[in-house]
Amino acid sequence: MEAEDMSELIEPTESMEAIEPIPETSPAEQLVADVLPIGAAPARAEEVRGSVPLWFHTFALAPGIYTPGIARDHGYRLPVVGADRFAGRRVLDIGTFDGFYSFLAEARGARRVVAVDNEQYVDWVRDRFGVTLPGGAGFRAVSDLLDSQVDYHRMDALDVRELGERFDVVLCFGILHRVTDPIALLQTLADVLTPGGEVVLETYGSHLPGETAAIEVHQPGEVYPRDTFLYWGFPAEGLRRLGRIVGLGDVSVIDQTEIDGHPRIVASMRAAH
Numbered sequence: 686m687e688a689e690d691m692s693e694l695i696e697p698t699e700s701m702e703a704i705e706p707i708p709e710t711s712p713a714e715q716l717v718a719d720v721l722p723i724g725a726a727p728a729r730a731e732e733v734r735g736s737v738p739l740w741f742h743t744f745a746l747a748p749g750i751y752t753p754g755i756a757r758d759h760g761y762r763l764p765v766v767g768a769d770r771f772a773g774r775r776v777l778d779i780g781t782f783d784g785f786y787s788f789l790a791e792a793r794g795a796r797r798v799v800a801v802d803n804e805q806y807v808d809w810v811r812d813r814f815g816v817t818l819p820g821g822a823g824f825r826a827v828s829d830l831l832d833s834q835v836d837y838h839r840m841d842a843l844d845v846r847e848l849g850e851r852f853d854v855v856l857c858f859g860i861l862h863r864v865t866d867p868i869a870l871l872q873t874l875a876d877v878l879t880p881g882g883e884v885v886l887e888t889y890g891s892h893l894p895g896e897t898a899a900i901e902v903h904q905p906g907e908v909y910p911r912d913t914f915l916y917w918g919f920p921a922e923g924l925r926r927l928g929r930i931v932g933l934g935d936v937s938v939i940d941q942t943e944i945d946g947h948p949r950i951v952a953s954m955r956a957a958h
């Protein structure tokens with residue numbers, strides 16, 4: 686779709702003055718985007734950037750031309766998305782949004798990549814930013830630019846058993862805190878792993894002491910104003926116990942950090958061989 690057509694889709698909401706501005710892309714987002722240089726011709730890159738009313742991920746479409754992704758500073762994730770994790774593997778990326786990590790897995794040698802999203806973001810993007818975003822718009826735009834083979838499904842993550850496939854690596858980034866039943870999600874992901882396969886998990890952390898065997902419960906809108914889909918915060922021991930419950934007993938907590946005032950936790954949960 687052309688940029689002019691898409692601009693008609695940006696509808697102000699009733700509470701326009703209360704919505705959040707789309708943040709400026711900073712060098713931190715650009716640094717992460719640069720690990721996947723897309724290398725489009727500048728005119729095409731500008732056209733694609735303007736064709737999507739809101740970007741979640743920052744992509745380096747061409748030298749110096751970045752999409753204005755709203756996700757902040759994913760640099761802390763780079764240690765878990767190296768080629769060593771993806772080369773020759775079958776990868777499932779759940780809650781892919783614009784698909785940055787799917788395209789990165791493909792670029793880093795994954796033999797197959799399946800990306801899934803239920804496009805729940807359409808609702809919170811409208812509520813937080815007053816933008817009507819057609820589901821999958823950013824993903825399709827970048828997929829076309831890359832001539833990507835990543836297989837996209839508009840699907841709930843709880844339904845991925847229906848794909849009828851097993852995966853060596855499941856990326857579960859930015860979603861566990863957004864599902865009402867985190868045990869059901871982790872069990873579903875455990876069920877589609879190959880023996881020895883792993884769920885690489887990044888989710889909302891907690892300021893509770895790491896050894897607290899608990900899950901924090903957030904009020905609607907408490908973490909991000911008007912975002913009513915963010916339910917949970919996970920301390921390390923809470924995640925370890927969840928892993929054990931779903932049969933992924935080999936849990937390593939890789940990082941706990943704070944980005945833009947928000948605690949984040951990164952872990953790997955591995956299936957037995």
Ligand SMILES: C[S@@+](CC[C@H](N)C(=O)[O-])C[C@H]1O[C@@H](n2cnc3c(N)ncnc32)[C@H](O)[C@@H]1O
Nearest residue numbers: 780781782802803804805806841842858859860
């Ligand atoms: C905060 S974004 C994270 C995007 C990306 N995974 C990342 O971390 O950079 C959460 C994504 O998960 C999707 N999502 C939330 N619940 C889902 C579910 N039950 N099934 C599939 N996708 C879901 C949302 O639509 C959104 O695209």
